[in-house]
Amino acid sequence: MPLKQLVYASRPFGFDDLALRGILALARRNNERDGITGALVCREDLYLQLLEGRHDRVEAALKRIAVDDRHTDLKVLISGDVTERLFPGWAMRHDPARSWMWSRAEIAAGSLDRCSRASVLDVFHRIAAEPAEADSAADDPNEKAGCPHSD
């Protein structure tokens, strides 16, 4: 049975470690229940989330996520069928936005709206290929800003 793969980007509202931990805890609890897997890239200026699972479950999660006031300007970038999961072992992997992603200036200038489906997916393929970092308040996204990846 095909799975739905969905990627959206949004702008955090009130981003800090505590907020992020709360979001991840809730996401993991619900996603485990719903058979959803994925990854959430987080930085002060960006959430980029991939969700994969049964169509109805992913759509229901998106509906809940879309009305969450912890972020704003949610835009769906990818929505389609896949046969395999990219993050099979992860109710929601967390990844700080990396230097090879878009810079803050690029995000502010709307680069994500213009970039191809392939380059967005490439971000998640790279994350899936790396060992996971511990979820930690010590993750410092400021160290990782500034990058050339856009098209």
Ligand SMILES: Cc1cc2nc3c(=O)[nH]c(=O)nc-3n(C[C@H](O)[C@H](O)[C@H](O)COP(=O)(O)O)c2cc1C
């Ligand atoms: C950036 C972000 C990502 C989220 N990711 C998920 C998710 O993957 N799964 C999920 O169920 N809720 C996620 N949430 C939380 C939902 O918006 C919502 O609060 C939650 O699903 C409500 O669950 P409840 O009905 O069990 O209280 C996310 C919220 C934010 C702000």
